[in-house]
Amino acid sequence: MNTEKNLNKRNGLYLAMVAAATLMLSACGDDNNDDNSTADISKPVMPAGLGFEQYVAAPDAAYPLPVILYGKNNGHSTLKYSIHDNPYPHALKGINSIWKGTSDAYQSAASGSGPDSYEANPIKNAAVWAANIAYVEKVTAERSDEAAIRAYLDDRRGKSYSVVDGFGPLTEDYVANSGTYYDITEPTVAQVLEDSHYLGDSDDSWTFTGDENSAFGAAVRFTNNVRYNMAATSTSGSKYIFSTPRPWRMTSTGAVEYLGNDLRTCINSSGAPADINFDIYNSDVSVIPGLVCARRKSNSGDEQSLRKDGGYPSGHTNAGVVSSLSLAYAFPERFAEHVVRGSELGENRIVAGMHSPVDVIGGRIMALMSAADALNTTAGYESGQAAYNQLHAFYETKAAEAGMSLYDYAHRTLAEGETGSVIEADGVTVNADVFNNNDYDDHAAIKALYRFRMTYGLPQDSSQTGQPAVVPEGAEALLKTRQPYLSDAQRRAVLFTTEVDSGYPILDDSNGWGRINLVDAADGYGAFLGDVSVTMEASDGGFSARDWWRNDISGAGKLSKAGSGHLTLTGNNSYSGGNVINGGTLEAASASAFGQGDLFVNSGTALVDARGALQLGGNITLNGAAVLKLAMDADSTQVATAETLFIDGATLTLDFAGLTPQSGAAYTLLQAGKVAGEFSHVDAGDYEVMLEYTGTSVIARLN
Known part of the structure; x- marks a missing residue:
């Protein structure tokens, strides 16, 4: 009897220890272990995106453009005074449709003395000029x-x-x-x-x-x-x-x-x-x-x-x-x-x-x-x-x-x-x-102020709005140190997707120079009109180590992040091509930062530090070498999608620096249409947590 009783006690203790270990290691506290089984849920495939990168060709430009070839004409004693030889007045000729006080002949061969006479009725666009x-x-x-x-x-x-x-x-x-x-x-x-x-x-x-x-x-x-x-x-x-x-x-x-x-x-x-x-x-x-x-x-x-x-x-x-x-x-x-x-x-x-x-x-x-x-x-x-x-x-x-x-x-x-x-x-x-x-x-x-000063609120011609952006040859050089991890072609795409709309006085006639918004461009893409692949290496320092894309990003393209650097998205984003992380950190600093597509993390870290739950429109896939890091706050949910959450042994990190949790408190970390798999490891710093999995959520409970 005593032997059997002791054996039963030992077996009971063993089972309790196994249960506790399972709870802590697998973080599964739900009674129905089949809810998070991967048997009936297929692992999502990596998002395909559009399958091409955006290419922005230089505009057709006849002499005296582009400026990077003929800019020196502006220093020539006679060529500087000809709108047909000097690229600067050639790009500024839009003023002629607003106010034109000199003749075509004079504009072809002006002088440093100024004109002897002026055209009659020089005001060509009374509304803009007023x-x-x-x-x-x-x-x-x-x-x-x-x-x-x-x-x-x-x-x-x-x-x-x-x-x-x-x-x-x-x-x-x-x-x-x-x-x-x-x-x-x-x-x-x-x-x-x-x-x-x-x-x-x-x-x-x-x-x-x-x-x-x-x-x-x-x-x-x-x-x-x-x-x-x-x-x-x-x-x-x-x-x-x-x-x-x-x-x-x-x-x-x-x-x-x-x-x-x-x-x-x-x-x-x-x-x-x-x-x-x-x-x-x-x-x-x-x-x-x-x-x-x-x-x-x-x-x-x-x-x-x-x-x-x-x-x-x-x-x-x-x-x-x-x-x-x-x-x-x-x-x-x-x-x-x-x-x-x-x-x-x-x-x-x-x-x-x-x-x-x-x-x-x-x-x-x-x-x-x-x-x-x-x-x-x-x-x-x-x-x-x-x-x-x-x-x-x-x-x-x-x-x-x-x-x-x-x-x-x-x-x-x-x-x-x-x-x-x-x-x-x-x-x-x-x-x-x-x-x-x-x-x-x-x-x-200052971003809004600069945008205003690009046009000064002058009347926009509604019949000319919505024209394609124009990126002049050589403009990408302006962003070289600001976005050192991008190629010249990518910088041209950044300029293209952040330009101001067409239809404003002077800007449309400038070979693209007038529509370039450098402050918006410094904040990264305005749209993913092709797939975007970014490799940032922290060892290179500067913005290759850490950068922020602060624009509201639209488009159907995919974002792929590689390298050890850290990229933060802060905008109200709607791009639909998805996100692939192959290294470093991709951070969501707004509720819509990752757009409306999938999040697929092969390796590296997906960091969520947003006010309100991060909302995704596609699947979330976290592979074994992936880390999901959540900056915890009082939101009812940290990350949400109506599609599949597939956890293939990834690591979960919970940062409570911005929150003082109470013992026994429960936090819904992730909500999804369906959940499969489990995290292999949970790091909550000084806090001890247990994870509970349901068929549609992952919940953290503090001990």
Whole structure:
């Protein structure tokens, strides 16, 4: 009896231990073990996608396009003045359908003196032209004092210096190590905001970019190469060809009504007076008082003098955007911020009352063309890489000392007192120094702002919307450091799928340059119009180690992720081709991040860190070398699909860093139309969990 009783006890203990071990190892707490059997459920096949990658051909382009072949014509003494020989005005010719004051003959052979006469009835699209000037009237009427001071500084300081503050919290380090500087006398606040007789200093040449023998000499050299040496970036040829009026010369309809002349006494920063003759016009545009004397003086006594004062394209905008693009290329961790800072300089030309939206749009288009022209040369590429390497060696060390990744260090929030002001502490003097800032730290906001500035809300022709995107030859070079893990063909696809719609003034006639949205493009694909294969290696550092695709991705293509790097999808995605993970980490940071197709993990990690349950429209397959990592939160379900969840011995990792669970609490991890298989291992950190499988869910219960 005792022996039998002891044996029964031992058998009972053994069975209990087996049951407990089974519960912990197989994580099966359901009474019906057949519910998660794979016997009656077929393993899903890997998603096929479309079976091809998207290929974006360069547009048909006759001479003088593409710019990467004929851009140097813009520096030629005679070719620069011909719309038929200079690729820049050729790409800017859309202005002729809005306002055309010079003849076809003149546009074929303009001169640096400007036209002798203007076409009758130059306004060709009254609605667009009126909207163009209305924006200037509104902005100049409503500008704040700070906005006026910033616009004044962007007018007077060297453009390559001004845009350096796109570095945000890294700005002052860049200034100290590059030697970039300005050479203007800092005016008083009153001189900028109130004194229309003040004529402040101005500076802008390659010397103010910095010292090419400094610690950041390669970055200085690269900016100068892009702006001055490797591309012909001057706007003068285009300005004389089109000779559009400045906004302060226009009425609310965009007409030019000359009222006579004003002999104005202007006093420079040293206090010396000079009498300068200016044209005066009927206009509601309010030029910043401190810039009134900086307008172009009259050349003809008491006669109207428009000849050498063309507004389109804006030269300041072109210079600022070109400089910003070089910094974005050399330091892509702040790519979007640099690009937006360039656009800010363009906006400030409008705030100043010196330019209109079409002028700024033209300047931006020219800048993209110029930068691409420079970057498509071997010397331009090598100069850019040297700048990239130099800046990263310095800032990576700084980031490591701060215990941060370079990306986080470049986007850190500054404490109160760590930023500067455009007004000195005395409240009297303007501060012309750039300074550390968080001006561009709201990514969604700057993304929307840049998108607006691409068109400035000018009327869109509904009959011309929905036209295919156009990616000009060589444009892909602009993204080379921002997306180093993509091929040139893939970067072209990124540009194609993130361009703005057609139908907007000027943009459709630009050979594609006007529709390129670099801020959206920096956030990855806008659509998978073919299958996309990405290999990111963490050992390569930078964005090859970690990147974020923040656009809303549509299309029927498939995403395949390989390599040890980490790619995060954050958008409201609807692509249907599925996801295949063959290495590294693919992260879902939104409820629709993985689109409407399958998730098939061969190896590597599928990380889910979304607000709300990750919703998939297809099957989920987790193979033996796969890891599913869930950042736990209070959502009722972490991942859901109406289709099959097939677990082929994968590993499950639960991260409770964002949640304080209670003992005995149960969490539905996965819900599916049907569930087959089990996880081979569960890692919940300091927590002990048991998994329960039902026919339609996987549940974690905390001990």
